[in-house]
Structures are given as C-alpha cells and as structure tokens.
Amino acid sequence: MIVQKLGANFNYVIATLLFCIGLFTVITKPNLIKKFMGLNIMEASVFLFIVSVGAVREGSAPIVVKGMEKGVQFVNPLPQALILTGIVVAVSTTALALALMIKLYEQCGTLDADELKGMEE
Amino acid sequence: MAGVSGHFPILIVVVPLVGAALTPLIGHWRRRLCMPWAALVMLFTFAMTAFLGVRLSLHGPIGYHLGSWEPPFGIEIYFDYVAALTFVIALFGFLVIIFSKRYVEKELEEAKISTYYTLILLILAGMIGFVVTGDMFNLFVFLEIISLSGYALIAIGGEKLTAMAAFKYLLVGAISSLCVLLGVAFLYSITGTLNMRDISHMLTLTDATRVASVALALFIVGFAVKAAMFPLHIWLPDAHALAPSPVSALLSGLVVKTGIVGMIRVLFNVYRINGPLNYGPVLNIMAWLAGITIILGAFFAFFQNDIKMMFAYSTISNIGYIVMGLSLASYFGIVGGLIHVFNHALIKTTLFLCAGAIIYKTGYRKLADLQGIGKKMPITMGAIVIAAVSIVGIPPTAGFICKWFIILGAIEAGKPVLAGMLLLGSLFIVAYYVKIINAAFFREPVHEITEVDEAPASMLIPIVILAIGCLLMGVFAYAPLAFIRPAVTGFLR
Amino acid sequence: MEVYDIRPLLAPLISLVCAVLIFWLGDNTFLRRLFSISSSVLKWMIVMSMFPASLRGVVYVTELLPFARGIGFILRVDALGMFFAVLSSTLWIITTVYAIGYMEGEHARKRFFAFFAICVSTTVGVAFAGNLFTLFVFYEMLTIATYPLVIHEETPDAMKAGRKYLVYTLTGGSLILFATAMTFYLAGTVTLSENGILSLQHGVNTLFFLFVLFIMGFGVKAAIMPLHGWLPSAMVAPTPVSALLHAVAVVKAGVFGITRIVYNVFGFHLIKQLVVHFSGVAISAGSLLALAAAITIIGGSLMALLQDDFKKRLAYSTISQLSYIVLGVALLAPSGAMGGIVHLANQAFMKITMFFVAGAIAKKTGKKYISQLHGIGFKMPITLATFTVASLGMIGLPPLAGFITKWYICLGALEAKQAVFVAIMLISSFLNAAYFLPIVYRGYFVKPVDGDTAVSEAHWTLLAPCIICALYVIALGLFADLPFVPLALAREAMTTFLR
C-alpha cells in the first residue's frame, strides 16, 4: 500500500531524496565550492518538487492559442511561475556566493573549510 | 481610503525599493548625496508607516489587493497589528543611516559608498515587505531580498574573515530559505493556494495533517536559522561581530526579527496553532530549545572579550526570550514575546551603534583595550549602560517588560521551570554586562587614548535618541501594547 | 481614607533630580554640596509634611500611568511606608553632612554623591510603593544604584565584593520577580492591601512555596542566614555607604519587603493558617521565618565576636540585629510586630552612630582593626562616648532605644506563646554586650600604645552626625511613648494590619 503510494508519487520521493543528498554534501564536504554545489542540488530538488506539484498527466503547456477548442487539459501554470522566481533567486544567490568565495580566497588563500577554521583562531 | 493614503501599504515597500534602485544613479552623479537621499527615503517611509500605525489603531487591519486581484488570486498585502513593526524598521533604519554617515566615510572605500546605501535601503525595504505581506510565496521572495543584502553587507568592509563570516551565513541562510520554500511547496500541494489566510482556511478542510506537520517543521527550522535559535545559531556571532557596526545594529536589531515574524506568521496566522488542529509537540520543543538558547547564549557571551561578539551572543540569548514567549502560546507569553521583538530591537541597536562609535573613535574592540573608556566617551558609554541595564531586565527600563510578561506567561501555561531558565539566563547576562561596565568605568586605561573624545554628532544623535527610547519604553511600556494586545487576541481566537 | 496627592511622587523624584544635577554640574565642589544638602533637606520637608496626616490614618496615593492591565505604577503612603520614609530621609541629611566630610580628598566624588542620591531616592520609592510591582521596580533600582558605591574604591577587593553583592541581590531579585508574577497570576492583582490579597483557596502548598520564594528573595537584602554572605564583604565600601546603605537603606529595604509580604500580601490571618505537613511534621510559615530569624540572631552575634575588623564586626552585628525585626514580624503578635517595626528606626540610629564612629576613627587615625584601638577614648573622647551610648542601646539598657524594641519583641513572643524566643533575645543581649563592650573598655581603660593621649577629635562634619545620632538614641528611648515618634506610627500601622 505504502509502496504503491510512493510509487505513484515517485517525483516527490526523488525530490526529497535529492534534498537530503544536497544537505549531506553541504555538511560533509570540506571544500566550499563543493558545499555550494550541494546547495545547488538542494535548490534543484525543491524546484523539481514544485513543478511536480503542478504536473497534470497528459496536460499541455498552458499557452492558449486562438481557435483551440474548450476543455483542453493544461498543466498547472502557477508552480511554473513560482519556479521561474525560484530560479532567479537561486542564480542571484550563486552569483553572490561566487563573489564571496573569490574574496575569501583573496583574503585567506584557501577554500577548505577545515583550514579556514584553523585560521579563525 | 481616499487619495494617496489608501495606497500607503504598498508605498511603504515600493518607496524604499525605488529609492534603492535610484541610489546607484545618484551615487554615480554625486557621491556625497547618497546618504541624504537614503535618509530622505527612509524618513518618508517612516512618515507613511506612522500614518498607517495610527490608522491601524483606529480602524483595525488594512488589506491591500495588488493589481486589484482579490485574494487568493493575486497577492495581498495585509497590514495587521504585527505589521506595525514596520514603524520600528523605518525609524531605526533612518537612525542607522544617519549614524552610517561618518562611519562609512572612514571605513569604506569611496566606490562602495553608494553600494552600501543601496544595500541598506534594500534590506530595509525587504524587511518592510516581509512583514506586511499576506502571501506565503511573497514572504519567501522578500526573505531572499533581506538575506542577500545581509550577506553582502557583512562582507562590505573587506577586513579579513568578513568574507568567511558572510559565506557561513550565506550557506546556512540559503539552506534555511530552501526549507521555507519547500515548506511553501508542501503546503501548496495540499491546499492549492498561497494566500496565508486562504491556506489557514484550507488547512482546516484537508486531511493531510502529516504533510502539514512536516511543512510546519520545515518552516520552524527555516525561520529558526534566521532567528538564530539554538542549535542553529552558529552563523550569528561571526556575522554580527565582523560586520560594520551600523550593519551589525541592523542585523542584530531587526533582521533576526524577520525570523521571528516568520514564525509568528506561520504559527499563528497560517497554522492557528491554538486552533482545533493538533500539530504535536512543536511548541513544547520550541519552548525548551528557547530555554537552552537563553542560557547558552548568555553563557558563551561571558567568555568573549570582543564587545561586539558579546553583543552578538546576547542577541542569541534574547531571541530565546522571544521564542520562549511565543511558544508558550498563552496570552501573556505571546505579549511578552512580541514586546521584546520591539524592545530588543531598540536595545540591541543602541548597543551596536555605541560599539560602532567606540570602534570608530579608538579602533579597539577588545574589552581589555577599552578600559577606562567611560571617562573619555561618557555619553556613548552612558548609553551602553542604559542599554545594558535594559537588556538585563532591570526595571524600569525597556527590557524588563518582556521578562515580566514571559514569566507570567510561563506560570499561566503551567511551565514555571521555563521561567526559571529565563531568570537564570538573565543572571548570566548580568555577569557579562557588569564586565563591560566595570572595564569602562572602574578601571584605569591601559592605552594612552588621551586624544579620544566623544563621537561626532551624527553618531551621537541616533545613540542618544535610542538610549532615551530604552528608558521611555520602560516607563511607557503600555504604548506598544496598543498594537500587541489586539494582535494576540487575534492569534488566540 | 485615601487622598490623591503628588507628594509621594515628589519625594523620590527630588533626589533623582539631584542626582542628574550632580552628574551634570558635579565637578564643582560647592554646587555638588549645595545640591546634596538642599535636596536632602527638601525631601525631608516633603516627607514630614505628610507625617501628621499619616499619623491620623490618612493614606496619600499617587498613581502613574498604568503599565499593563492590573499593574500600575502606584505610590501609596501608609503608616508603615511613612515610617520607613521618615527614617531614611532623616538619616540622609545626617549622612550627607558626614559624607561631605568623609569623602574629602577621595576620587570620583561626583559619581559617589550622584549614586548616593539615587539610592536614597529608590529607598523612599520602596517605602512608598503601593503594589508589589512598584516595590520590585524600586528594589531592583536600589540594587543597581548601590553597585557603584560598593566598588567605589575600585580595588580588586572592592570589585570582588561588588560582584558578590550583585550575584546575591540580583538572584534574590529574580526570585521576587517570579514570586510577584505568581502572585499576580493567583490573585489577579499585586496591589498591597491592609489585610493581604491572597487567600487560602489558592492551595496551601502553592502559597507556602510562594511565601518561601518571597522570603528567600527579600531575605538576601535582609541578610537572613545563610543569605548574608554579601554584607560583610560589602564593607569595603566607604563608611558613609556602609552606614546609610548597609545599616539603613539597603538592608532595611529587605526587611521592609518581608514585612510587606507578611502583612500586606499574605495578610496576618492567612499566614497564621499557612501550615504544611512535611512527612508528618507540621511546619507553619510564621514559625519557619521566626526560626530562621532566631538562627541568624545567634549566628550573627557569634560571628561578630570573631571579627577584628571594626566594620566587619559592625556588619555581623547588623545581620544579627536585622533579624530582630524579622523575628518581631514573624511572631504574628501585635506587640512583636510593633517592636520589630520600631526596631527599624532604633537599630538604624544606633548602627549608623557606630558606623560613623568607625569611619571617623579610620579617617582620623587610619586604624581599622579593633586590636589597634587601645586608648582611642583618650584621643577622641566624644566620638567614643557616642559609640558607648549606641552600644549600650544595642545591648538593651533602659532607657535607651534598644530597650524599647527588646521589650516589645519579648512581649510579642509571650503573646504568641513562644517563650523560647524570649530566651533567644536574652542570649543575644548577652552576646551584644560581649562584642561591643570590649571596644569601649579598650578605648577608655587601656593606655594607648604610643602613650599619646592628646585630644584630637575628627572634623566637625564627622563628629556632629555622631553626636546627633547618639542623642537620638537616647531620645528614642526616653520619649518612646509620645506622639510624633516612631512608636506611635508603628502602632498606627499595626492596628490597620492586624484588624
């Protein structure tokens, strides 16, 4: 029963798994760039989740063309709009993070979290 | 709702946003005009929030439907009693901008000045937007504006380790934002809407309570990071201590409060935590964590010798007060928590601005270097003393009020042990503020800081205003209650 | 009869204004003295102007802006509050004169006098507090304002003492805050009432717990053993501070608080019924408090015997004497309570005399230890004479002030059918004699070590306060039963409370 349900919601299962994998990467990898990649995985997982929420089986893209007959099943456009915003936010965060990493490298000469920790003292 | 004043709920967000967008232009034209421009924008915003505050107290909450789309189809701005916090944000933002003038001129490179004011305006606009919005996704967007500008402001000074602190904050902050976003997505999947009041309504109809519970957990984790609750506080001390002092004041005084406001929105506006639905022991867990936060924050603060580090840890401790008050979910508890949102902002802004003035004048920030500074900078140190006495919670200053209400709330909720934790924490806090006061007033200077005198007027005026505020808010403690009481009654309905 | 009046607010405010003025202009010695003395006299006049009416049972009330529902900032002058206010404002004048003399040539005088004024302001605030909340506010302010005075010397010793002081008193303050909140939750109000605001329906165990919390909270400043640790170490402070604050204002605020709790929060009748059964043993709240007081009386006296430092001996004596008051209150008998309250004043005048003397000797000769005081009576005969008067008073020799209290407290013990406390009082008198009289003996009857017997008294600003206080000690004993003296006021207070 549970397996069946999980199978039906396969996208969500994968999305949450990706979320956890991303978090694992962020926590365990010492290299800051890898940490940040983990964060990007998490972002991707959330986006995947949101678009999956909006998916409709056999739905078409929500673009209304003149002369289209009524009653066509569209996918849910709202999550797509949200994702667009989400992606832009993710890009912005990435840009800032890259800038910070460059600065960090300039200041400390390393991007390794363990070495940086030693430098803090 | 006639004339322009009907549009104030949106204008208080848009005006600083546009102001921020125009700041680089002005900076490109005449660099010196950036600060007056930013101050003007904030003053204008402040006037509008004041007007809205008055209207709120007379006529109750104001809804504003953007693009004339009635919710849940469009985004709604809902200026309710919690949103009265915008008044504080605008006022303190204005004072911090005034304070920044000399500080920025000394500490920052020429080219970064306009960027600095742009980011300050953005973070303020973000906070105002965050507080007034009535839409979950919009909440996330504004959360990101606050976070991004916060990360950048920490690293703007360019001293060693600032980038490190900022990056740490960014990493943790981005994870927390994602938690919030995932929570929003979870809620959307079972309610099909993003409007807070609509979600709250739909939640009573859905039977997927487990999804709702997990979403609640995600929200709490997300906002707990922003609010720096134990054990998610690790980013805060470095970030708040290494940032330029006016920025520390903003971050510590206001930005961490966005986490709190987020929690309030989620717990009380969306989930109606006291309502018929039961979401497990969330509140209990939060209350105990808050207790631990109070004690640990105060404990760690004691072992710091950098004054800004001390203040940063004290912020953690005080956030514990607020969260404890909220999670008691009893009338007095929530009142106490909400009052402290305001009072702590007042006190902590004062402290960090004072620290800024001292660092500006002497260049020292270690307690050991600052001995005897009280004789050189009596007004600044006097303000620190007032703020310290406030934050310790000695009556009749601002910090006492919340202690009183939260203890009452703990007794009311039948958890007197929490009140005990709060009192223990506040005793720890005394210990380290006494250390500061002792060093400043009762010890002989170690360094020859003879040439040091009082800070310039543009720094002193905000400090003095805030310090007087600390005293006044203790005596006229009922003033914020005018907004808080209806808010709490609304929560507990 | 309650009368709305601004004077209860004015009295604490005056010294607060004085403090601000001193902070502002206090670098000028003349202005500083002018502000200190004029404000103390002015305050005394304001307090005294309410005195006659208060004696007739009039209660002056000032109500400030409400703080939240049911909790306001209320100043209310009833007989007990009046008593304490008269006491502290009178002694403030005397101590100010003394302090001007004593602090001559010391550092940071501006700070000293400013905080001194704030302390007195808050003490009067404690006296006039109309509800527990206001009481707590002033109580905590008193703690904070005393701190700079305790560490005035800025030596490591002083810093340590200051830290100890803060730890003790702020912990006590926290307990009071908690208890106040609990009271508010139980009773729905914190306004002090003549017959108490709590009632048995809240549950005996809860009430007992609350009582213990309150006693532990106020007990810190009242220096009930084992909460007394801060007081002896706080003696590093300059003598005027020890005299006014650690003999009168601060410690009496604690005792005063206990009195308020017993009579105005719980109420005489409730306390009598407050008995818990702990594993078969019945413990009543009153007897618990009385027991603690008795232990402190004896313990404090014994500790005093062991001290060689003059001020420390006085401090332990203070600890012991304070518990007279607590004992009197805890006996829950009219005479006992009256004796306790009168002792607020009597002990204050006696102990302040002694501190003045200790200070005058230290200032004049630099001698701080009792073992150094051989023949001090030859050099400073008047000073030592005042000390002799005060110590005889302490011992309880009629017709001096101390006798009156002891008489009433013993009477109270008999009324309460607890004769054991009479014995305690007698032992304590004996111990008083044992630690005070050797000083007098050594001063008058042992030749000075250096043989120098030339009379050289301290400066008049130091001497005059000693003499005035000693005269008071005699007067309080001789004219105890006249109207317009403490006893009448205490009687007025007690008749309303025990009604």
Next chain:
Amino acid sequence: MRKFLIFLCLAICWVVFLSAVVEMPPFGDPANITNRHVVPRYLEEGVEEGGASNIVTGIILNYRGYDTMGEVTVIFTALAGVLAVLKREDVKTSTTMVATSPVGPSLIVTTVVKLLIPFIVLFAVYTILHGDVSPGGGFQGGAVFGASMIHYTLIFGLLTYMRKIRLAVKVPLESAAILSFAIAGFIGLFFGQKFLTFLMPALSHEAQYLLRHAMLLLIEVGIGVATGIIFGSIFASLEKVERI
C-alpha cells in the same frame, strides 16, 4: 564516524519526508486540490484578464506581478552584493587590468564571435518580446542577452567591454527593471486603481487594452535589459579579480 551520523540523521529526515509524501495527493491527478482551487480561474480567464496567451507570463506579470517585482529586486540585490564584496572598477580609474584576455584571441574566434553576437542578441530580443504568446519572457531573454555580453567579454577582454558599455549607461539600465515596474505600478495609482493594476476602467475599452499592452511591454523590456546588463556586470566583477 561523523559522516555516518550525519548520514543517519539525514536518512531519518528522508523517512520523515516520505511519511509526508505518502499522504500527498497523487502525482499528476487533475482532480488534485492544486488544480481545483485557484488555478482554474487563471486558465479560464487568464488570457482575457491577464493579457497574455502564455498563462505563465500572465501570472508572472499580472496576477503575481508583485512577486516578480521582488524577483527583479533580488537580481538587483545580487548585483549590489557582488559590487559590495568585490568592486566595480571604472575604465578611467582602472590601473590593474590587462587589456585583452591572456590567451589572446585568434582571428577565427574573434570573427566568429563578431558574427554570432548580433544573432544572439536578436534571439534575446525575440524571446523578450514574444514572451506573452510563447515560452519566454523578460528573464529568459535577459539571460540570453547577458550570455552574449559574457561571450563578448571572454573574447575581447574586460576593458573593451567596459569601453563599449560605459558606466553612465550601465548604472541606469541596471535599475531599469525595478523602475519600469514602479512606473507601471504608479500608472495604476494615477488612474485611481491599486498598485500594479493593468486595466483602467476609467478609459475606453480600446485604450484600456492598449495601455495594458504598453505596460506589459515596458515591464518585459525593462526586465530583459536589466537582467542582461546585470548578468554582464556581475560577470565583469567576478572576472576582473582573476587578472589582478
């Protein structure tokens, strides 16, 4: 060991997530609440009310225009953040920069890029302007536009890029998105409507639709230009440091 503990914690987290996933409405079912509650109105009335055949564009610009305004602010914030952390150097003040890329562009590369860039920009313009009837819009077109500038900078070097697009041009264009949103919003206020309203009942039917079209276009172009320029500026700031 530590890794294993973290792994365990996250595994537990995942299980918690799964417990929620089990309860979620089935994937892709048209009967889900998400497809019944708010969205039907967008799908049915979206073209008429929203003003774009592409419903997503309608939602982004119209129904949830305020979100998008926040979004452009986020990009703007990112730029300001990057400039705060690193810094923008002006052509005049720049002393540290190398004129061209260290590799040195070969003739083939420069020629190809020169030929390609107009087409990339053209495609960007198409994406921006066609956003209301097909997939695309301001952000997407802006990103393409930004890519063209990054492309250009990579080949011809930062200094050339900075000479081509002067600071006096760049700074106002970076703010263009927020400002165009604000202008469009204030038009609503001018006609006595709420902020970001696109249809003004005060006007005639024709004029209403024309005005809405103009406003939507203004916003799209504003977003597109600003996004592109901001991407270019961010890239320039990031790249600069490498050469120092």
